[in-house]
Amino acid sequence: MDREDHHLLAGRPRRFSELQVPLGSVTPKVLTESLRAMCRDGLVTRTAYDEIPPRVEYELTPLGRSLLEPMAAGCAWNREHLAELLAARTASAR
Amino acid sequence: MDREDHHLLAGRPRRFSELQVPLGSVTPKVLTESLRAMCRDGLVTRTAYDEIPPRVEYELTPLGRSLLEPMAAGCAWNREHLAELLAARTASAR
DNA sequence: CAGAATCCATACCGATACTG
DNA sequence: CAGTATCGGTATGGATTCTG
Numbered sequence: 001m002d003r004e005d006h007h008l009l010a011g012r013p014r015r016f017s018e019l020q021v022p023l024g025s026v027t028p029k030v031l032t033e034s035l036r037a038m039c040r041d042g043l044v045t046r047t048a049y050d051e052i053p054p055r056v057e058y059e060l061t062p063l064g065r066s067l068l069e070p071m072a073a074g075c076a077w078n079r080e081h082l083a084e085l086l087a088a089r090t091a092s093a094r
Numbered sequence: 095m096d097r098e099d100h101h102l103l104a105g106r107p108r109r110f111s112e113l114q115v116p117l118g119s120v121t122p123k124v125l126t127e128s129l130r131a132m133c134r135d136g137l138v139t140r141t142a143y144d145e146i147p148p149r150v151e152y153e154l155t156p157l158g159r160s161l162l163e164p165m166a167a168g169c170a171w172n173r174e175h176l177a178e179l180l181a182a183r184t185a186s187a188r
Numbered sequence: 189c190a191g192a193a194t195c196c197a198t199a200c201c202g203a204t205a206c207t208g
Numbered sequence: 209c210a211g212t213a214t215c216g217g218t219a220t221g222g223a224t225t226c227t228g
Binding site for chain 3: 123127
């Protein structure tokens with residue numbers, strides 16, 4: 001949330017690797033599972049083009065797009081309060 | 095989220111059982127773990143009164159209170175789109 | 189390129205029983 | 209009342225290797 005990864009799909013359709021690279025630490029397995037779940041929930045569409053090399057594009061549906069706003073609210077909160085959160089955690093670590 | 099359980103702490107301080115009863119299916123273990131995590135993150139304070147029978151009250155901190163707004167945004171989205179979500183899931187179940 | 193397959197470690201949750 | 213202790217099943221994530 002703090003890195004606003006959901007914006008990755010906000011613009012144009014994205015390919016698998018366009019999502020995986022900026023996410024960095026996310027393995028293909030997890031990315032695949034996440035995209036599948038979002039497809040299942042009608043948040044994202046998956047379009048496979050019959051080419052070589054293969055190309056697949058993921059795009060937000062209107063429903064998925066409508067989720068950007070509340071997500072942004074959550075991210076904004078996180079940006080504003082992350083320091084406080086970390087301070088509380090390190091304090092209670094003792 | 096759909097049951098807006100976070101509102102349980104929005105008003106006055108609440109006792110353990112005041113939280114557990116409305117949650118219904120939540121076991122004491124899970125409730126304890128959740129409250130501990132929220133305490134650790136500075137979202138909730140825990141106050142134990144030295145009485146018999148024991149009394150413990152949980153209350154939102156200002157930080158915890160500030161989280162109510164983005165949570166409400168998420169809940170609102172859920173209320174508005176839950177039907178769509180369920181429809182997409184049952185459709186992709188086939 | 190876009191993943192699938194496998195293995196493993198943890199995290200998390202539900203149910204049950206017990207206690208200061 | 210407000211938890212703790214224990215057991216067990218499942219879900220989830222990372223690492224690695226392989227494939228159409």
